[in-house]
Amino acid sequence: MKRKVWWISVPIATVVIGTGCLMYFWNLLTPYWQAEQRAAEYVLNHTPIDRLESYSVFTADGVEDVFRGQDQFGRSWYAFYVPQLDRSFVLPASAVLPEREIAQRAAAYGMQVESIVLGYVANTNASASWAKAGTAVYEVTGRSHGHLAFLYFNASTGQLLWKYALVSS
Known part of the structure; x- marks a missing residue:
């Protein structure tokens, strides 16, 4: 009987602990993902870019999000979103x-x-x-x-x- 309880309780405890760890890390990382998502939405709504191709972070002048993407005509652009200013700056990739x-x-x-x-x-x-x-x-x-x-x-x-x-x- 004790063995049966052991084989039932250990998997249940493992699932509960694993779920708790997953929720902890999810809540820890969600604010970062939300900031990136907001930056991407801003760039897509306020620049010529219609499709994002790459993303990076630039930290030399404060934190900013750097996107590379294409407009509807296939031209490549860089968009630099500066959260402190809530503004983006664009530059053709050819430049x-x-x-x-x-x-x-x-x-x-x-x-x-x-x-x-x-x-x-x-x-x-x-x-x-x-x-x-x-x-x-x-x-x-x-x-x-x-x-x-x-x-x-x-x-x-x-x-x-x-x-x-x-x-x-």
């Missing part, structure tokens, strides 16, 4: 340099590239002087002379806008 070209430019500055992220620096009072008109940028992270370094390139022209290296004290 953005390819990542490989930015990687080559970063290597010319002596950087070992680890990541390249596209983003937008909006025109705000806190913006850098080079971004007063709003600028799409590539943030390149890597190693330069053994130190973690960041280079920011204008995404349309490839011009180096700003560089920063972390140096240990």
Whole structure:
């Protein structure tokens, strides 16, 4: 009799505990998913983009959502949604340099590239002087002379806008 109770109660307890864990993580992650969903809906409703192809997050100038998609005529666009401003900025994909070209430019500055992220620096009072008109940028992270370094390139022209290296004290 004890064995029968054991074989019945253990699977039930496992299901209850598993359901509890699933609900915990679901509730923990739901706010993040809602923010991404809101950003995607905003971009689809306020930009030429009709179909989303990719998504990333840019954190250099606060958190922003970066989408790539196509309009109804098949043209590719980038849309940058800035939650703090509740606004998006769009740029034709043809106006953005390819990542490989930015990687080559970063290597010319002596950087070992680890990541390249596209983003937008909006025109705000806190913006850098080079971004007063709003600028799409590539943030390149890597190693330069053994130190973690960041280079920011204008995404349309490839011009180096700003560089920063972390140096240990």
